[in-house]
Amino acid sequence: MALPITKAYDRVKAIDWNPSYISTDEKYLEQSRFFVKDLKPLDPFKTFIREYFKMEQEKENRHYSVLEASSRLHQGHAEARWMEGMKFGLSNFAFVEYAAGRQMGRMARSVAPVELRQGYMMQMIDEMRHAQLEMNNLRHNMRTWHDPAGYDIALKGAGNNVGSGMFRAMMEDCTTCDPIETAISLQVFLETAYSNVFFVGLSSAAVAQGDHTMASTFLTIQSDEARHMANGWATLVTVLQDDRNVPLVQEVLDKWSWRAHVSFGLGNALFQDYFTKNRTESAKEASLRWVYDEFYGGFYQKLERYGIRPPPRLDEQMAEMDDLSHAAAVYIFGAWPFFYHRADPMTTADMEWFEKKYPGWYSRYGWFWEAYNKCKDPTDKTIILGQLGGLPNFCEVCQRPLIFPTPAAHSGRSFMHGGKAHIVCSPGCQDIYVKDPQHYQTDKGFYDLYHGKELSEVVDHMGYVRDDGETLIGQPELDGARMWTRADLRCCDFVVKRPPPPPFVDEPVVAAAPGGIR
Amino acid sequence: MSDAMNDVTRSIWKESHKVTAKLINGADAEAIVAVMTAANPDLVVKDFGSYLALENERELVFRLADIGEELGRKFEVPDFLTVLASYSGQVDVQDDAVSITEFASG
Numbered sequence: 258m259a260l261p262i263t264k265a266y267d268r269v270k271a272i273d274w275n276p277s278y279i280s281t282d283e284k285y286l287e288q289s290r291f292f293v294k295d296l297k298p299l300d301p302f303k304t305f306i307r308e309y310f311k312m313e314q315e316k317e318n319r320h321y322s323v324l325e326a327s328s329r330l331h332q333g334h335a336e337a338r339w340m341e342g343m344k345f346g347l348s349n350f351a352f353v354e355y356a357a358g359r360q361m362g363r364m365a366r367s368v369a370p371v372e373l374r375q376g377y378m379m380q381m382i383d384e385m386r387h388a389q390l391e392m393n394n395l396r397h398n399m400r401t402w403h404d405p406a407g408y409d410i411a412l413k414g415a416g417n418n419v420g421s422g423m424f425r426a427m428m429e430d431c432t433t434c435d436p437i438e439t440a441i442s443l444q445v446f447l448e449t450a451y452s453n454v455f456f457v458g459l460s461s462a463a464v465a466q467g468d469h470t471m472a473s474t475f476l477t478i479q480s481d482e483a484r485h486m487a488n489g490w491a492t493l494v495t496v497l498q499d500d501r502n503v504p505l506v507q508e509v510l511d512k513w514s515w516r517a518h519v520s521f522g523l524g525n526a527l528f529q530d531y532f533t534k535n536r537t538e539s540a541k542e543a544s545l546r547w548v549y550d551e552f553y554g555g556f557y558q559k560l561e562r563y564g565i566r567p568p569p570r571l572d573e574q575m576a577e578m579d580d581l582s583h584a585a586a587v588y589i590f591g592a593w594p595f596f597y598h599r600a601d602p603m604t605t606a607d608m609e610w611f612e613k614k615y616p617g618w619y620s621r622y623g624w625f626w627e628a629y630n631k632c633k634d635p636t637d638k639t640i641i642l643g644q645l646g647g648l649p650n651f652c653e654v655c656q657r658p659l660i661f662p663t664p665a666a667h668s669g670r671s672f673m674h675g676g677k678a679h680i681v682c683s684p685g686c687q688d689i690y691v692k693d694p695q696h697y698q699t700d701k702g703f704y705d706l707y708h709g710k711e712l713s714e715v716v717d718h719m720g721y722v723r724d725d726g727e728t729l730i731g732q733p734e735l736d737g738a739r740m741w742t743r744a745d746l747r748c749c750d751f752v753v754k755r756p757p758p759p760p761f762v763d764e765p766v767v768a769a770a771p772g773g774i775r
Numbered sequence: 776m777s778d779a780m781n782d783v784t785r786s787i788w789k790e791s792h793k794v795t796a797k798l799i800n801g802a803d804a805e806a807i808v809a810v811m812t813a814a815n816p817d818l819v820v821k822d823f824g825s826y827l828a829l830e831n832e833r834e835l836v837f838r839l840a841d842i843g844e845e846l847g848r849k850f851e852v853p854d855f856l857t858v859l860a861s862y863s864g865q866v867d868v869q870d871d872a873v874s875i876t877e878f879a880s881g
């Protein structure tokens with residue numbers, strides 16, 4: 258480049274113009290409730306489109322040569338627990354990235370300043386790249402892993418299994434909220450606080466499981482997130498220049514602190530603790546380092562000078578880290594026929610590790626694994642789901658099953674709003690619901706579709722059956738003496754039933770937020 | 776700091792001056808670490824296998840010409856951003872360097 262970056266950047270910025278053929282209202286289809294006029298934005302990365310594509314091409318070249326070498330050299334010796342777990346784990350991400358791309362297109366259109374818009378537009382292209390990288394990784398695994406079943410239906414599965422709703426609801430929430438809230442929810446919480454634990458932290462776990470292509474996918478994605486984190490910070494400090502925005506920002510921070518914890522935070526914890534065989538660090542350790550130390554301590558705390566307070570449930574979130582992955586595991590292992598991977602139950606070595614990393618683990622979760630290990634063989638005609646009393650209710654806000662913080666003492670509750678009964682997983686989600694009820698109107702849920710139906714019928718309808726039309730894709734262990742079939746499920750005599758609602762609470766939830774949302 | 780804060784929140788709600796960069800492991804990352812270690816006596820480098828974490832107090836300044844010299848080829852901002860997986864602190868891209876500093880006090 259002939260000009261130095263800083264000079265060229267100013268020159269390019271000056272090219273921005275206001276079109277004469279369309280009014281401002283027509284151009285900016287929707288308005289933010291934040292005050293964004295006359296603010297001076299930052300763009301720390303000052304990236305130009307030509308350099309951007311050169312850089313992305315180099316990233317692609319490096320990454321796809323890893324995939325190519327891996328296929329050529331048959332590096333298919335990764336840990337089965339991980340490779341099977343990623344049938345579910347990775348299936349969630351293509352949707353998430355694609356939704357993030359849609360969000361950036363919307364923000365580029367509705368948030369005016371050119372410095373921010375430039376960053377959003379490159380991020381939009383990044384997110385399309387990420388969705389493709391993940392779809393390519395699914396395809397790579399389908400071609401190279403010895404049991405491709407599950408990888409072949411991964412994208413469809415992410416659309417209808419009973420776990421991915423958490424991630425879909427999370428992304429749809431940040432797609433449909435105020436455009437500035439989108440920046441804070443996606444770029445600050447999901448990309449700065451949580452995607453690091455996943456894409457960077459879990460990349461070293463992937464390597465420890467022998468899965469180098471996944472590690473490469475994770476890291477090449479996160480190298481774009483570096484710019485996205487800066488987009489988030491730039492948007493945040495730009496809007497905080499206007500004091501009237503402080504209460505609006507606080508409200509969004511309060512919401513997303515909880516909202517990200519119950520979705521992305523939960524996924525991270527589950528994948529790290531229950532899909533790894535060769536242990537690196539525990540999910541709790543990783544989260545405390547990345548989310549609580551680096552993000553809340555090193556990033557969020559810096560907002561205090563703008564008058565921002567810590568989120569109200571920080572202590573509750575941190576306390577939940579003792580149980581988050583374990584409760585999620587009871588659910589996902591307990592509901593194995595509703596997923597499309599072979600579950601690998603915890604061994605004595607795993608249990609010893611858990612007891613060391615989470616003292617008291619056995620007394621809280623040992624019962625589940627003892628019971629699980631008695632229900633693996635189809636000839637016994639017992640299914641763990643039956644032993645657990647069926648599936649739980651789901652939260653109308655975050656779509657988590659009602660088993661948190663612990664299955665034995667969950668914080669699920671029913672409450673009346675707008676003349677109707679609603680179910681949420683926690684007081685945190687109830688607060689979110691009450692502030693913005695129309696945002697969480699539910700469409701047909703799992704029980705509306707399947708209540709009263711026999712298990713093998715449901716699994717068939719969901720599409721989780723192998724090519725022979727009989728053998729299930731999901732299995733309760735890696736290599737059983739024989740695989741479970743639909744006929745085995747019928748022998749278990751299990752009918753899906755909507756559980757009774759959790760207890761009603763009528764205490765008032767938190768007062769309306771300052772600034773008044775919608 | 777608010778008085779209403781409980782102990783757990785207080786324990787993480789503390790002033791930290793640490794800034795970090797996480798680099799995708801490989802030849803470029805090793806050269807960057809060599810240059811940064813020479814220039815920053817207190818730099819802490821942690822090897823997580825797939826990535827290297829560099830930690831320093833207050834700032835990390837990556838001078839591109841020095842890294843290029845170590846590698847024996849031209850090394851520009853896009854080359855650096857290709858291996859920067861993540862960071863904590865405030866990034867700023869300048870003409871001849873990329874810096875990560877603690878968030879400016881306001």
Ligand SMILES: [Fe+2]
Pocket residue numbers: 354357383384387478
């Ligand atoms: Fe992304």
Ligand SMILES: [Fe+2]
Pocket residue numbers: 519652653654655656657681682683686
């Ligand atoms: Fe919830």
